[in-house]
Amino acid sequence: MTSRESTHRAEPPRVSVVIVDDHAIFRSGLRATLGDVISVVGEAATVEEAEVVIRATGPDVVLLDVHLPGGRGGGGAEVIHRCAAFATTSRFLALSVSDSAEDVVAVIRAGARGYVTKTISGPEITDAVQRIASGDAVFSPRLAGFVLDAFGTAAVAVDDELDRLSGRELEVMRLIARGYSYRETATELFISIKTVETHVSAVLRKLQLSSRHELTRWATERRLL
Structure with missing residues (x-):
């Protein structure tokens, strides 16, 4: 050179x-x-x-x-x-x-x-x-x-639960669990409110929870917020 x-x-x-x-x-x-x-x-x-x-x-x-x-x-x-x-x-x-x-x-x-x-x-x-x-x-x-x-033994169980969720469902879960409304979540992620509702339903079903209040408690206990 x-x-x-x-x-x-x-x-x-x-x-x-x-x-x-x-x-x-x-x-x-x-x-x-x-x-x-x-x-x-x-x-x-x-x-x-x-x-x-x-x-x-x-x-x-x-x-x-x-x-x-x-x-x-x-x-x-x-x-x-x-x-x-x-x-x-x-x-x-x-x-x-x-x-x-x-x-x-x-x-x-x-x-x-x-x-x-x-x-x-x-x-x-x-x-x-x-x-x-x-x-x-x-x-x-x-x-x-x-x-x-x-992220040792206790985290393995959490990871198994989170593995049930898609990437988008995980994003929606965290926002809803932190108190965002469906409209705020839709705005934050640039998706429709209807899509947010669909993702929330899927998250509750996969995690075997019955309400967003239970979801907030679930996420808080696992320190995911």
Whole structure:
């Protein structure tokens, strides 16, 4: 290869990231940390802003705080649920000051690929983003145990129950269980109210439940919300 050919060789595209955190100073610092090797394509401070920005930019990775204002109080997990229908190629990495088992398990159940705390160093968060983008799962060392415990024997039964549901039925189940009306669910998933009704009936039948109130209790007990 000649020096000219080497000079003009295309570099691989940088990983694109959206930062979701309600502290502007932290977002600014994180953007500066990632700037040399990661392309930060958007920022958001609330659940609603995150949904809009993620829909508009379609990032490879979303760096997501667990506790966020807005929405229905679901924080980072709610952002993942809201984006499930359209952010099919985006991967979510939780980045939070919290290291509680409850927070870790909730956001992983929602669909995050990893969870790291804000004590992480600059090089470590850059590496974590790149690994998440490539399909790996990433956890701060002491948090991995929470995930293993939560998704151990007890989780097998839940997985068996969830395996009865299609992908769309699972999306509908989570929204209805969190208190969304049929109309709100239809709007959220871009489907008709009649289709929502059909999916809800199928979910109740497959899970052997008799009402949406039982569905909410079922999902809450299994920490699926």
